[in-house]
Amino acid sequence: MSISLSVLIIIYLILVAIFAVFAFFNLYHLWRFGFMSFEGFFMTFIFLAGTFLILFITYDLALSIDWSAPLINFNLGIFNSSDIIGN
Amino acid sequence: MMLEKFIPNRMPGEKIVLFLRPHWFMPAKHYALFFLLALIPVGGYIFISNYFPNLLGSNVGYPIILLITSIYYLFIWLIFYNAFIDFYLDTWLVTNKRIIGIEQSGLFHRQVYEHSIFNIQEVTGHQIGILGTFLNYGNVNIQTSSPTPLTSFDMVPKPFEVAKQIQQLLENQKQEVQK
Numbered sequence: 477m478s479i480s481l482s483v484l485i486i487i488y489l490i491l492v493a494i495f496a497v498f499a500f501f502n503l504y505h506l507w508r509f510g511f512m513s514f515e516g517f518f519m520t521f522i523f524l525a526g527t528f529l530i531l532f533i534t535y536d537l538a539l540s541i542d543w544s545a546p547l548i549n550f551n552l553g554i555f556n557s558s559d560i561i562g563n
Numbered sequence: 564m565m566l567e568k569f570i571p572n573r574m575p576g577e578k579i580v581l582f583l584r585p586h587w588f589m590p591a592k593h594y595a596l597f598f599l600l601a602l603i604p605v606g607g608y609i610f611i612s613n614y615f616p617n618l619l620g621s622n623v624g625y626p627i628i629l630l631i632t633s634i635y636y637l638f639i640w641l642i643f644y645n646a647f648i649d650f651y652l653d654t655w656l657v658t659n660k661r662i663i664g665i666e667q668s669g670l671f672h673r674q675v676y677e678h679s680i681f682n683i684q685e686v687t688g689h690q691i692g693i694l695g696t697f698l699n700y701g702n703v704n705i706q707t708s709s710p711t712p713l714t715s716f717d718m719v720p721k722p723f724e725v726a727k728q729i730q731q732l733l734e735n736q737k738q739e740v741q742k
Contacts, residue, residue, distance in 0.1 A: 481622075481623065481626055484626055484627065484630055485630075487630075488630045488633070488634065491634050491637075492634075492637065495634075495637050495638060495641055498641055498645075498670070499641055499644070501670050502641070502644055502645055502648050502670070505648055505652065505667070505670065506648055506651070506652075509652055509665070509667070509673065515651065516651060519644070519647050519651070523640065523643075523644040523647075526640050527637065527640060530633060530636050530637055530640065531633075531637075533633075534629065534630070534633040537629055538626070538629060538630075541625065541626050541629070542622070543626075545622045545623070547623060
């Protein structure tokens with residue numbers, strides 16, 4: 477019996493969801509209380525563009541990973557050391 | 564002026580005389596810190612590739628490093644944007660009738676206060692430190708006769724000019740009332 481690497485994706489997505497909630501509150505504050513100007517729009521554009529860039533690079537690099545590979549193999553012991561350090 | 568629609572509970576004939584935000588150097592200090600924080604994974608990558616090169620090629624190590632780095636950068640980016648919002652939403656308005664302070668501290672703490680221009684007793688400008696002197700920013704303290712006697716515009720550009728303009732406004736308003 478083993479747990480696959482896809483568990484890491486679930487933890488990652490939970491953290492991305494927390495990020496999204498806080499990002500939403502920031503955007504809401506700017507929209508609700510902000511004095512909409514070039515600075516506000518510019519920084520929001522930079523923030524959103526940077527966020528999509530980070531997510532896109534992560535997605536692109538994650539495509540080459542076999543997420544069905546075991547993270548923990550209970551038959552061999554927790555965190556098979558050879559898998560982690562690649563020996 | 565387009566900004567006048569943002570005056571809270573705007574009175575008839577009320578016009579913005581000064582629209583102030585903290586000096587640009589205040590968020591720049593935070594941005595420099597975020598730049599340094601963004602370099603930490605680069606240092607980590609150099610360290611791992613020198614001392615644990617197999618980790619980057621392993622089936623488990625590489626995905627863990629990738630996802631941790633991604634989350635790290637996302638949250639650094641979020642804190643960066645949050646610092647901008649903190650700076651951007653701290654605003655002081657001086658109108659021909661009132662002084663209005665709007666201060667944002669973190670995501671869920673927002674304070675709005677106002678004083679009638681006729682409650683102002685004394686206005687003083689202060690420049691603090693070497694950077695304040697060279698970059699020309701500082702505090703403007705306003706003594707009022709209201710229950711909260713002291714109001715401060717913190718780290719605004721050109722504090723002495725701001726203090727002078729408020730004093731001038733006060734003189735003009737007093738002269739208008741006396742007519």
